[in-house]
Amino acid sequence: MAIDDGTSVTTKLLTLLNVSATKIGKRKRPIEEFVPAGKLNKRKSISFSETVSIKTLEPDHQDQEEEEKEDETAAVETPEREEEEATIQNTEDHYENHFGPSSAVVSEQGRLAVDQNSWTTFKETVGKLGPAVVAVPNIPQATTSKVLADIDVLPKVNAPLKKRQSRMNRNQVELQNDVLSALCSRKDLYLSSAPVESRQATRQAIALHALNHISKKRRRVLKNNERIAHSTKSKPDAPPPEDVQDQGFTRPSILILLPFRNSALDWFHAITSHTPSPEFQIENNSRFLAEYDLPAGVVDRLASADPGTYPFDHVETFKGNVDDNFRMGIKMTRKTVKPFTEFYGCDLIIASPLGLRRSIEKEKNADYLSSIEIMVVDQMDALTMQNWEHVKFVLSHLNKLPKESHDTDFSRIKPWYLDGLAPYLRQTVLLSAFETPETRALYNNELKNVAGKVRTEKRWQPVQIPAGIDPNFVHFDCTSPQDEADRRFNYFTSQVLPTVMKSAVQSTNTVIFVPSSFDFIQVHNHFRKSPGVTFTVLSEYSSNADISRARLSFFKGEKNFLLISERFHFYKRYKIRGIRNLIFYGLPDHPQYFSEFLSYPFLDDGVEPSDVTCRAMFSKYDWFRLERVAGTEAALELVKSQ
CATH class of the missing domain: 3.40.50.300 (P-loop containing nucleotide triphosphate hydrolases)
Incomplete structure (x- = not known):
């Protein structure tokens, strides 16, 4: 005071x-x-x-x-x-x-x-x-x-x-x-x-x-x-x-x-x-x-x-x-x-x-x-x-x-x-x-x-991911932390999602991981307003019955997209089967979650690394998360290259 x-x-x-x-x-x-x-x-x-x-x-x-x-x-x-x-x-x-x-x-x-x-x-x-x-x-x-x-x-x-x-x-x-x-x-x-x-x-x-x-x-x-x-x-x-x-x-x-x-x-x-x-x-x-x-x-x-x-x-x-x-x-x-x-x-x-x-x-x-x-x-x-x-x-x-x-x-x-x-x-x-x-x-x-x-302080090393998978770190421009949430949503809806929807392979068996609860609600509402898109959700508010239905419908291919919040994974830590494509709307705060989700596709028999795609969106304000996932040195190169 x-x-x-x-x-x-x-x-x-x-x-x-x-x-x-x-x-x-x-x-x-x-x-x-x-x-x-x-x-x-x-x-x-x-x-x-x-x-x-x-x-x-x-x-x-x-x-x-x-x-x-x-x-x-x-x-x-x-x-x-x-x-x-x-x-x-x-x-x-x-x-x-x-x-x-x-x-x-x-x-x-x-x-x-x-x-x-x-x-x-x-x-x-x-x-x-x-x-x-x-x-x-x-x-x-x-x-x-x-x-x-x-x-x-x-x-x-x-x-x-x-x-x-x-x-x-x-x-x-x-x-x-x-x-x-x-x-x-x-x-x-x-x-x-x-x-x-x-x-x-x-x-x-x-x-x-x-x-x-x-x-x-x-x-x-x-x-x-x-x-x-x-x-x-x-x-x-x-x-x-x-x-x-x-x-x-x-x-x-x-x-x-x-x-x-x-x-x-x-x-x-x-x-x-x-x-x-x-x-x-x-x-x-x-x-x-x-x-x-x-x-x-x-x-x-x-x-x-x-x-x-x-x-x-x-x-x-x-x-x-x-x-x-x-x-x-x-x-x-x-x-x-x-x-x-x-x-x-x-x-x-x-x-x-x-x-x-x-x-x-x-x-x-x-x-x-x-x-x-x-x-x-x-x-x-x-x-x-x-x-x-x-x-x-x-x-x-x-x-x-x-x-x-x-x-x-x-x-x-x-x-x-x-x-x-x-x-x-x-x-x-x-x-x-x-x-x-x-x-x-x-x-x-x-x-x-x-x-x-x-x-x-700590110099972070890159998280361990399955061999053969090459994550694509997608940068979007943002000049102010106050505008970061809107810029992220606009880039996702105008650039990332349309590209995914054009691909018959990438528009199915796709998990969208959203760290922020605010962003999760925004993305969820966007999918609800999108005609012809089948999806289900897993959030920290999902009941046990909701969780069972969502996991089963996604695994059977009845739902093409699965939206997951980081808080859901923090509290439940379920292994999700049926994943072939991963979109990280934002990198997770917990770096181990990145490697865990990239390993989940291999819970299913016959999956090869070439069958798995991964996009991870980031801006310069995601430094802490980027550093923990990509490692300190690689994160510096990613930020400088943009």
Whole structure:
């Protein structure tokens, strides 16, 4: 959020303070009375007496009482804790420099450069993450900023991972350490070509970073609670310490956006895998498994199928519970993980963009997203196959000034929150199997971290296709991305389709693959208005009965054309028989789909490569797709030749 001046922010904050003080049944506190927060954005007030006793105002809130007891225990100095404090003394800097009350990275110059989209970029190889483009705000002191930093993870938090890494292969260990090192620099990180095979290792490293962030934040709050309590006990009339700003407007500081419940299950396991101490407990675990795993007795046809029956990436994406409407708050205490905590009392939110959007629209409030300090968007390639508008909607509600006070102790809020600078410090982690214009636009336009941002790069090799098939890449001119859809449709209807219809061979057994849902509707309507053309369709909205009829009628030759959307293939991954001619209205986002469809004609007996034709339409705005299908070098030649 760019701030031109402090007037609007000050007005809003004064309004919040007034609302907090004038709620019905709530009296204004005298100016000299100071009531510190007993825990991070605690929903109820806490009073410290001379004996430092803690009293919960609502005795039926058992979880609050238990957390207070844990916090009291954690606040007691022990030799073990003193030793740990000394151990981490030299590794606390990265967190404090970035997210501390006096952040060392946020500056007026840096914010101005970010607002003007003025970045200094350079290329660097980031360990196992490979080649990357690093961007830092265009100010002198940031031009030499390094990507990899010292791993500043609390020893107790890091111990389970170290133990697990002793049993892992070297490449995975190095990958996890490099991911952690890049995250500890507090830069935004965009893994633009994260393979499915490394998904688990990467997830564990990011989950550790998130848990470490929550732990450090809680330690800071507890330490400041001790100081306030000690100050109040020793000098009751003395003013409280001034440097105790350690919170945001609301408690949640981590947001993880995911496409399906099976992904949430994996992330929850990754988070809890870093806290396996004997006294550690996971509450509501049976309820969590009931809602996010498959019901008892249900057999997962993907996970139980013979290897090779379904493509590996399809199995990894769709095994388990694939509901895309969910949201859950998780509270982390010293000894427990508590899923299904209400949002204003949790530390971490795991949700799908659809689930979070429905929650925001229902409550007409997104204040619980006002203090997100780390956001993770995983499997962006799957999210683009859903509704990308949901992702954009959630991002538009991040780090806004809250509408209500939510019993916040404003004396404990970090100054840069009050100044509206949270978007410039939020760390964003993006994970995708490949890039699309939508994901690149998110990286370019929504990431404002003044510490900088890192985007990995990959040189793609051509996809493997059956020997003897020579795809014809058909270029059409387009000078503006706004006109691209219309230009593509006009070229298809005026050039490609008439040529196909003139050929008796190419006008039968023809599949037309359409990546975009908007384009699919446009092409479908054109075929409906074309007299004498027999066709059938397979889209993400087709029922099982519709799918069976369409596949059978096309295979028997009763329908000459079969229109297929990429989303249908993404969700179903059916093998289509009866294909002799392929028209790619646009190249698929998933490069493996190109090779899969070119292999389907050979499911039928007696088919030779010479019997198969393939046309693939593209414009210069199809660069990402073209690069993945044809390979980086060939794609450059194709674009230059036009």
